[in-house]
Amino acid sequence: MTPAVSTDRSVVHARGLTMTYGDVDVLHGIDLDIHRGEIFALLGPNGAGKTTTVEILEGFRQRSAGEVRVLGADPQRGDDAWRGRIGLVLQSWRDHGRWRVAELLAHFATYYPDPRDPAELLALTGLTDQADQQVDRLSGGRRRRLDVALGIVGRPELLFLDEPTTGFDPEARREFHVLVERLARDEGVTVLLTTHDLAEAERLADRIAMLVSGRIRACGTPSELARRAAARAEVRWTADDGTPRRERTGDPSRLVWELHRDADGPIPGLEVRRPTLEDTYLHMVHQEDDDADGDVGGEARTA
Numbered sequence: 384m385t386p387a388v389s390t391d392r393s394v395v396h397a398r399g400l401t402m403t404y405g406d407v408d409v410l411h412g413i414d415l416d417i418h419r420g421e422i423f424a425l426l427g428p429n430g431a432g433k434t435t436t437v438e439i440l441e442g443f444r445q446r447s448a449g450e451v452r453v454l455g456a457d458p459q460r461g462d463d464a465w466r467g468r469i470g471l472v473l474q475s476w477r478d479h480g481r482w483r484v485a486e487l488l489a490h491f492a493t494y495y496p497d498p499r500d501p502a503e504l505l506a507l508t509g510l511t512d513q514a515d516q517q518v519d520r521l522s523g524g525r526r527r528r529l530d531v532a533l534g535i536v537g538r539p540e541l542l543f544l545d546e547p548t549t550g551f552d553p554e555a556r557r558e559f560h561v562l563v564e565r566l567a568r569d570e571g572v573t574v575l576l577t578t579h580d581l582a583e584a585e586r587l588a589d590r591i592a593m594l595v596s597g598r599i600r601a602c603g604t605p606s607e608l609a610r611r612a613a614a615r616a617e618v619r620w621t622a623d624d625g626t627p628r629r630e631r632t633g634d635p636s637r638l639v640w641e642l643h644r645d646a647d648g649p650i651p652g653l654e655v656r657r658p659t660l661e662d663t664y665l666h667m668v669h670q671e672d673d674d675a676d677g678d679v680g681g682e683a684r685t686a
């Protein structure tokens with residue numbers, strides 16, 4: 384198959400993506416558009432269908448129905464040239480524990496027509512000092528960075544990161560985020576990240592799709608999602624008799640204006656808490672299985 388070169392800005396395009404395991408529906412017709420150079424997070428709780436989605440996009444799983452194009456080709460028919468344009472962060476070092484870090488990178492580089500220079504990769508992933516270290520002696524965080532180095536050695540246009548920072552300490556996580564941002568901002572790599580870590584999605588992603596029970600319940604930039612949330616602002620204040628009060632409202636300025644109007648002077652303890660991304664997420668995760676309720680741009684189509 385000749386790889387179709389995708390000239391449009393859509394790197395991932397899915398319509399009505401459906402997956403059924405036996406008689407269990409796991410993905411219920413997902414629509415997705417991921418654009419060139421963006422960091423896109425698929426966020427959802429355990430069992431939401433994130434890995435299933437990603438494995439279908441990577442060409443490792445056959446979908447039950449729907450239309451999917453990744454870099455212009457159907458992943459089920461992706462050939463070696465197409466695979467070479469995709470970076471997968473696999474835990475391949477497990478089979479190469481005795482290799483030295485630089486040696487392993489140099490070895491994987493031989494699989495690609497235009498690989499990155501292993502020394503440059505070591506610097507990019509912060510592993511220069513570990514170049515001569517045996518792979519199975521690396522810490523968990525450094526191993527994961529090596530996974531990323533192996534994932535990008537072939538200069539992929541699209542990088543899949545499936546829950547990449549599970550088990551990282553805060554510093555390793557921050558360094559990893561800087562690395563992913565650098566790949567996207569400086570090198571134009573498109574990144575599809577799956578995570579159930581809200582802070583990670585908020586910190587890294589240009590856009591987030593919230594996948595819950597096999598449906599995309601909301602999609603947008605982190606601030607759009609927080610703003611357009613069905614979750615409402617919370618106004619807190621202390622009443623005249625000294626009791627703390629709180630009220631949820633879609634129109635907090637009106638409530639504050641009313642409180643001022645009714646008060647003799649300043650309102651003690653006044654606080655307005657805007658809905659956060661976490662409010663939206665928890666709302667999506669906990670709401671009843673009702674498509675219409677609180678669906679915020681439920682198809683991940685547009686920026």
Ligand SMILES: Nc1ncnc2c1ncn2[C@@H]1O[C@H](COP(=O)(O)OP(=O)(O)OP(=O)(O)O)[C@@H](O)[C@H]1O
Nearest residue numbers: 404405409427428429430431432433434435436579
């Ligand atoms: N091979 C399979 N056969 C049957 N059911 C499967 C298979 N793989 C996954 N599932 C089911 O599909 C659903 C979605 O799983 P998936 O691994 O895609 O979710 P996830 O969002 O990646 O979850 P997690 O965050 O826990 O990794 C789950 O209910 C899971 O049990």
